Amino acid sequence: MSCILLPKSEKSYQLATKYNFKEWMIARYLTIVPNTEKFLDYISNRASNQYIRINSLKIDIDTLKQKLLEKDFKLEKTVLSEVFLIKESKFPIGATMEYLSGYYYIQDLSSCLAVESLDIEEDDVVLDMAASPGGKTSFIAQKMKNRGMILALESERKRLRKMMFNLSRCGVINTVLWNLKGEKIINYNFKFDKVLLDAPCSCDGIMQKDPARKLTYTKETIRYCSIRQSQLIESALKVVKPNGLLVYSTCSLAPEENEFVINSMIGKYDITVESINYGADSLLKFGDKIMNKSIKFTKRLYPHIHNTAGFFIAKIRLNNINK
């Protein structure tokens, strides 16, 4: 799917100049992102929020909270009981004994919400299709209380060791990590109760954390990612058990990588898009493209509204056998 370009305007020119963005990006954001100027101001002038997820495989929530309070951490509750916003800390949060012991994992709330949407049960057999660095995998293991089984896939060899250490540190023992491209899972005869596809994407949702992405973000990236994402989601749908769940997520705001991908699967597969409790409604129209009505059940998260990375989550149930 090619990147859709929208007409530029005086507003898009002004905002692009003010916030140092490419104008075609701003022209799109004016349609995609509610209250665009606030969004641009927020991601350009504020440090991104830091969240931690308390790892109940290693410690209970109250005990760790107490330990962190003793170290002068100030924590704020979020919509998820395990996840806290760091309001203040005297130490770098990635260098404490508690971090090294795997008592918590530094992870954006948006990523945790994707896992939350999987409705994990303890004895599930779960596939995590693009798993590195292992944050979502370890949260899945946490929800399974280390029971059941997770197959995690990562295609880049250099990221595997880091993932192994992350999972070991967090006390995860129910996971097997394969060095395999997600698309290739269909060559193995496995079916899964739940599949998480946190798809490789253009990552404009994390520009607040990594402003260099403003420069590397191109129309070609969007096109390339959307093709790859369509291939991945097709593979995912082929390995979900009937009545099983697939959660698709990206940290991209581009509709071509989000709503369009899900929309193209409706009709091709016997699936139901299920509602998610948190986030803003997704786009039912972008450019000339009109989406299926059930796309409204997918959700978008915006930095200036939800205090998270820019994120997209879709929860898809496979109804029956593939057409």
Next chain:
Amino acid sequence: MFRILTRKEKTIILREFNKWGIFNYLQDKLIVVKECEDSIKYLFLISSVLENFIFYPCTFYGGLPIGNLHKKKFLPSITFFDVVAKYSNNFLYVIVNSNGEKLILYGRDVFGNSIEYASLGIEENSVILLLNKSKEVLGVGRARFSTTKIKENGKVTINTLLDLGTYLRLENDPL
């Protein structure tokens, strides 16, 4: 490629589990080996559910990395000692103060004045667990002195062999 243990390998490893008082932890679990080009055999402890997924050429790791075998010697990992601290009541240890805790996490040796408590029975060259005041594992060390002398002021009395910071320091190494 992963494989199951040979009888000889199994004997070496089970002896170690027994020595550290965690033999029962092996119940319902299987130890598998990954042989790498560096001739080190990496060992993983897996539950029976994982067996269906482990013996593939694309498997990088699975379950709990418990250490490696090198020239018939078992070299346990920090995760192995995590299991020891959790499930065994048969191990030697010291409890260090917060200053000692910081030094251990940077891979530094332990000074006698950082030690608040030392269990009885530590001898020179004993391998001992290094715990903080909450009895959480910080690392593993080799004692230079026995229990009676291990708290001696101003001297390194334990050499740190493994510590939690190992996770960060080794994560980019090839396996």
